[in-house]
Amino acid sequence: MPRRKKIYEGKAKTLFEGPEPGTLVQYFKDDATAFNAEKRDVIEGKGVLNNILSEYFMQGLGDIGVPTHFIRRLNMREQLVRACEIIPLEIIVRNYAAGSISKRLGIDEGTRLPRPIIEYCYKDDALGDPLVSEEHIAAFGWASSQDMDDIVSLALRVNDFMSGVMRAVGIRLVDFKIEIGRVYDGDFQRLIVADEISPDSCRLWDMETDQKLDKDVFRRDLGSLTDAYSEVARRLGVLPKGA
Ligand code: C5P
Numbered sequence: 001m002p003r004r005k006k007i008y009e010g011k012a013k014t015l016f017e018g019p020e021p022g023t024l025v026q027y028f029k030d031d032a033t034a035f036n037a038e039k040r041d042v043i044e045g046k047g048v049l050n051n052i053l054s055e056y057f058m059q060g061l062g063d064i065g066v067p068t069h070f071i072r073r074l075n076m077r078e079q080l081v082r083a084c085e086i087i088p089l090e091i092i093v094r095n096y097a098a099g100s101i102s103k104r105l106g107i108d109e110g111t112r113l114p115r116p117i118i119e120y121c122y123k124d125d126a127l128g129d130p131l132v133s134e135e136h137i138a139a140f141g142w143a144s145s146q147d148m149d150d151i152v153s154l155a156l157r158v159n160d161f162m163s164g165v166m167r168a169v170g171i172r173l174v175d176f177k178i179e180i181g182r183v184y185d186g187d188f189q190r191l192i193v194a195d196e197i198s199p200d201s202c203r204l205w206d207m208e209t210d211q212k213l214d215k216d217v218f219r220r221d222l223g224s225l226t227d228a229y230s231e232v233a234r235r236l237g238v239l240p241k242g243a
Contacts, residue, residue: 011037012050012200023071024083028054028196034219036128038148041218046239048076049229050198055079056238057197060165065158067192069181076240084181087143090121090129091151093159094175098203099216100131101175110174110210118155123179150191151180158193166204169235172212174203199229 004016007024011033016025028047033040049075054147058070069081094117097107120137121129137143143151145170157177163173179195195201199214206213213228233239 007223012047013196017082017167018083022083024081025078027078032200032218032225034073034215036125036143039219043218043225045226046200046229049226049233050200051077051079052238052240053198053229053233053236054196055116056236057162057165058193060195061158061161062194064157064161066154066161067190069192069194073159074121081194082183082192084183084192085178086123086179086181087147087151087191088123089132089137089151089180090123090177091155092119092121092175092177093117093162094119094204095159096174096205098174104131110205114153116156117158118152124148147191154178154180154191154193158197162197162202165236167207169232170207171232171235172205172207174205176202197231204232 006014006016008015012029012031014027014029016027029052030042030044030047031040032043032046055070055073058068061068062070069084071080071082073079094101094113097111097113098109101107102109105217108125120132122132123129134148137148146155158178162176166173172176176197178193178197180191181194182189183192202214204213205211205240212222213232217223218225218226230239
């Protein structure tokens with residue numbers, strides 16, 4: 001097979017040119033990083049689990065009419081996705097306080113928020129993805145006000161879907177991050193959910209015990225990351241054979 005052209009290499013994934021125009025192959029690596037890559041490790045099997053879990057969530061979103069970049073999974077580590085122009089924002093939705101909001105605002109981790117809170121960070125590794133406001137987004141032209149309406153609507157739909165899916169298997173969706181991209185159908189622009197949705201980008205707590213089943217296991221040295229991600233996959237019925 002000819003070697004594919006690498007388009008972009010991120011911390012946990014690599015994007016290659018896809019087989020047809022307008023497509024990319026998204027490869028899930030085993031690399032784990034935290035605190036803007038100050039902490040790093042290679043965790044065997046993480047890529048396989050995230051590939052399968054992201055497929056599961058993106059496909060489920062597609063089934064309820066939320067547009068995503070996912071086309072199909074190709075193998076244990078790769079999926080075919082639609083190429084899009086990523087909006088340079090990390091869109092974070094929080095249902096319970098944890099992580100940076102707890103630190104920033106002094107709210108105990110696990111506190112139910114009065115309503116889902118959406119935050120935006122500017123995607124820039126060198127700056128450590130700083131929190132920005134809609135004023136910054138508008139002033140610097142990262143997204144139009146129509147885009148922002150669409151982003152909020154997509155983020156809340158993903159939150160409703162993900163909260164329900166996780167609750168059904170006894171897991172609390174504390175928060176998550178998504179990325180959104182633009183695709184063009186002729187002159188018409190549409191926004192779609194891109195990147196990945198996986199325990200790398202969500203906080204998932206067991207509803208009974210508050211056990212962490214997400215990347216905080218790695219960030220905070222709480223045990224085996226693959227055990228945690230496998231548990232999520234097992235409960236959802238998508239645990240790959242041999243994992
Ligand atoms: O660190 P913080 O509390 O702001 O993270 C909120 C949510 O966004 C967490 O689920 C975290 O895993 C996710 N996140 C991410 N990538 C980042 C920053 C946060 O997936 N660069």
